[in-house]
Amino acid sequence: RTLYLNGAWLPESEAKVSVFDRGFLMADGIYEVTCVLDGKLVDYAGHAARLQRSAQELGMALPLTEAELLEVHREIVARNALDQGLIYLQLTRGVAERDFVYPPAGTPPTLVMFTQAKNVLENAAAEAGIRVALLPDLRWGRRDIKTVQLLYPCMAKMEAKARGADDAWLVEDGFVTEGSAATSHIVTAEGVLVTRDLSHALLPGITRASVLELAAAHGVRVEERAFTPDEARAAREAFITSATNFVVPVVAIDGATVGDGKPGALTRDLRRFYIETRRASAI
Numbered sequence: 001r002t003l004y005l006n007g008a009w010l011p012e013s014e015a016k017v018s019v020f021d022r023g024f025l026m027a028d029g030i031y032e033v034t035c036v037l038d039g040k041l042v043d044y045a046g047h048a049a050r051l052q053r054s055a056q057e058l059g060m061a062l063p064l065t066e067a068e069l070l071e072v073h074r075e076i077v078a079r080n081a082l083d084q085g086l087i088y089l090q091l092t093r094g095v096a097e098r099d100f101v102y103p104p105a106g107t108p109p110t111l112v113m114f115t116q117a118k119n120v121l122e123n124a125a126a127e128a129g130i131r132v133a134l135l136p137d138l139r140w141g142r143r144d145i146k147t148v149q150l151l152y153p154c155m156a157k158m159e160a161k162a163r164g165a166d167d168a169w170l171v172e173d174g175f176v177t178e179g180s181a182a183t184s185h186i187v188t189a190e191g192v193l194v195t196r197d198l199s200h201a202l203l204p205g206i207t208r209a210s211v212l213e214l215a216a217a218h219g220v221r222v223e224e225r226a227f228t229p230d231e232a233r234a235a236r237e238a239f240i241t242s243a244t245n246f247v248v249p250v251v252a253i254d255g256a257t258v259g260d261g262k263p264g265a266l267t268r269d270l271r272r273f274y275i276e277t278r279r280a281s282a283i
């Protein structure tokens with residue numbers, strides 16, 4: 001692969017970052033993941049805007065203009081001849097002596113981008129659905145910022161797998177927050193799509209926003225509010241959304257079957273609508 005590192009294009013064997021990088025020492029960094037389909041960027045505007053917001057919330061500055069950022073995204077796809085997969089972007093506060101105080105203004109940030117090939121259209125989980133385990137949400141209090149502090153989501157996913165599930169749904173104060181790396185949604189017996197409202201408790205998913213818009217456009221009633229594990233277990237359908245998984249059905253929650261145990265009809269429709277519309281609008 002050819003990677004982007006601070007303005008340079010390098011083979012992956014030559015792309016190196018200092019051990020004093022604050023991303024490495026302090027997890028002082030943010031990231032974005034943008035899906036690539038047909039060699040084009042899916043929902044790019046949302047991901048670029050969220051990156052800006054994450055940077056702003058942490059007092060970090062992006063070293064590229066909006067136009068340059070788009071150009072680098074396009075160039076990394078071209079240089080890697082990527083048809084389907086993702087672009088991972090990470091921005092840290094750069095290299096400095098280890099200190100809890102941020103480095104002085106003017107310290108160059110570290111900006112890395114790489115691609116990963118992935119068949120995003122043919123996804124076995126999308127056909128069969130996934131099983132989730134409910135686990136306590138022990139992450140920090142600003143989950144709306146997409147930081148590289150991903151240890152707890154890793155622990156939760158490992159624990160979910162140890163329990164025989166595919167992934168975790170996290171629970172705080174009696175309500176589901178989100179998945180380890182995806183937004184959680186349910187469809188009630190009345191056919192209402194319920195998704196947690198945005199706050200510091202969860203990441204504002206870009207796929208979430210698109211799917212809610214598509215659902216509303218197709219006449220589905222949407223409620224943005226927190227829901228409980230009991231409501232989720234009693235739901236007619238459940239699903240997750242994320243940039244490279246699009247919409248994936250959840251067929252079991254803590255061992256309890258969701259609906260008839262098969263991917264729900266609305267879930268399948270939303271996956272199709274998402275892929276059709278975002279494929280057409282990819283840039």
Ligand code: PLP
Pocket residue numbers: 033178179180181182183203204205206207208241242243244
């Ligand atoms: N929530 C968390 C914790 C995530 O890591 C992600 C990332 O995939 C999402 C939600 C979904 O966000 P998006 O749809 O922007 O990929």
